[in-house]
Amino acid sequence: MRIRDRFAKTEARVAPYAFVSPFFIVFAIFGLFPLLYTAWVSLHDWSLLAGDQGYVGFANYRELFHDSDFWRALTNTVGIFLLATIPQLILATVLAQVLNARLRARTFWRMGVLLPNVTSVAAVGIIFGLIFSRDYGVVNWGLGHLGVNPIDWQGHRWSSWIAISVMVDWRWTGYNALILLASLQSVPKELYEAARIDGASAWRQFWSITVPMLRPTIIFVSIVATIGGIQLFTEPLLFGSGVNAISGGNSSQYQTVAMYLVQQAFTGQRFGYASTVAWVLFLIIAVFAVINVALLRRIKSVE
Numbered sequence: 001m002r003i004r005d006r007f008a009k010t011e012a013r014v015a016p017y018a019f020v021s022p023f024f025i026v027f028a029i030f031g032l033f034p035l036l037y038t039a040w041v042s043l044h045d046w047s048l049l050a051g052d053q054g055y056v057g058f059a060n061y062r063e064l065f066h067d068s069d070f071w072r073a074l075t076n077t078v079g080i081f082l083l084a085t086i087p088q089l090i091l092a093t094v095l096a097q098v099l100n101a102r103l104r105a106r107t108f109w110r111m112g113v114l115l116p117n118v119t120s121v122a123a124v125g126i127i128f129g130l131i132f133s134r135d136y137g138v139v140n141w142g143l144g145h146l147g148v149n150p151i152d153w154q155g156h157r158w159s160s161w162i163a164i165s166v167m168v169d170w171r172w173t174g175y176n177a178l179i180l181l182a183s184l185q186s187v188p189k190e191l192y193e194a195a196r197i198d199g200a201s202a203w204r205q206f207w208s209i210t211v212p213m214l215r216p217t218i219i220f221v222s223i224v225a226t227i228g229g230i231q232l233f234t235e236p237l238l239f240g241s242g243v244n245a246i247s248g249g250n251s252s253q254y255q256t257v258a259m260y261l262v263q264q265a266f267t268g269q270r271f272g273y274a275s276t277v278a279w280v281l282f283l284i285i286a287v288f289a290v291i292n293v294a295l296l297r298r299i300k301s302v303e
Contacts, residue, residue: 038275038278038279039275039279041271041272041275042060042061042272042273042275042276042278042279043055043056043057043058043060043272044056044272045059045060045272046270046271046272046275047269047270047271047272048265048266048269048270048271049269056272060272060273060275060276061276061280063273064273064276064277064280069252069260070257070260070277072252072255073248073252073255073256073257073259073260074257074284076157076161076248076252076253076254076255076256077229077230077232077256077257077258079157079161080161080164080165080168080229080232080236080254080256081226081229081230081232081288083161083162083165084164084165084168084169084229084232085222085225085226085229087165087169088168088169088172088173088176088225089176089218089221089222089225091169091173091177092173092174092176092177092179092180092221093177093180093210093211093214093218095113095173095174095177096177096178096180096181096184097184097206097210099113099177099178099181100181100184100185110178110181112174113173113174113177113178114174114175114178115174116170116171116172116173116174116175117171117172117174117175119171121171121234121235121238122238124167124170124171124235124238125167125234125235125237125238125239126238128163128166128167128170128239129238129239132153132154132163132239133153134150134151134152134153134154134155135150137153139151139153154239154240154249154254155249155250155253156253157251157253157254160236160239160249160253160254161254163239164232164235164236164239164254167235167239168229168232168235171235172225172228176221176225179217179220179221180214180217180218180221182217183213183214183216183217184210184213184214187209187210187213187214191209191213192205192209195208195209215296215297218296219292219293219296219297222292222293222296223289223292223293226285226288226289226292227285227289230257230281230284230285230288231258231281231285232256232258233256233258233259233262236248236254236255236256236259237259239254240254246259246262246263246267247259247263257277257281257284258281260277261274261277261278261281262274264277
């Protein structure tokens, strides 16, 4: 009887850990190990074909901080990230508020805003490449009616940033709006009723009730958007064309850090240097995430 009791007690202590262990095992194999192995590779002169060419310490990191191509790619990444993420979060919040109102066919509209996210990103890149085409694009056609000369959207830094940002916003705004909508529906209706009785306008209710109550969700959405924005790769790659696609144009005017990483790894055959770029990119994402949380925590809660 004592043995059975001991076995039952041991089982009660061990069972919870056994149930959650598959996640940690899979994470250790496919998440933690590649992360640590990449750190090890970044300290070596590692070629894609020849393998490890020797330990170089922090030489790759020193070279990276003096690499003008990397800093140009980082500038492009931050620029596109700011142009895309800030309007995206604002539009998603406003769109969530609209979808939470009493609309006819609300389910249809809520499903509709998710369609851009489920559309193939390759199709999105091709279509937006045509929309922002210099000679036959719809955007330049519309600007022509306003007296604006055709813009080479791929040929200049700012124009390419704007075009890629529009592509990213079109794809992800609806997705973030649905996440915010789910949180918005949990806000007590009594708060809005009390605000209306006190004479608060719709804008005042939105700013003083909706935004503070959505603060945890806004923090989550902003962090996810930060991770995706700093790692931006597919949209600018598909926006380009020809042999200069991975280079981000003839002058690398829209090459992101993720594109530069892939270029170094597979075109330049420098896995050690590419691993260094990957780790620096990880630290940049962490810094931006902390900044986002610090700024969003300044949103006052409803008293």
